[in-house]
Amino acid sequence: MVQRAFGIIAGVSGLIIAILWVPIAIGYFSKDMDRKADAKERTKDALIGTVIFVMAVSGVLYAVVHYIVAG
Numbered sequence: 001m002v003q004r005a006f007g008i009i010a011g012v013s014g015l016i017i018a019i020l021w022v023p024i025a026i027g028y029f030s031k032d033m034d035r036k037a038d039a040k041e042r043t044k045d046a047l048i049g050t051v052i053f054v055m056a057v058s059g060v061l062y063a064v065v066h067y068i069v070a071g
Contacts, residue, residue: 013057017050 024046027039055061 021046
């Protein structure tokens with residue numbers, strides 16, 4: 001039961017991340033140079049957000065904060 005819940009959470013998380021990356025990917029294929037430059041700037045923010053999200057879902061973020069606070 002727990003394994004199934006982890007699978008569902010991982011699937012939903014992957015879907016959310018994919019949906020959030022779609023506008024950035026569309027910006028890369030635009031013919032407008034301003035839109036391409038905007039997509040390149042947003043890529044860094046999206047990558048950082050994705051890493052934080054994955055760390056939060058996997059529990060790594062909790063472990064790091066607990067280590068810092070508890071010592």
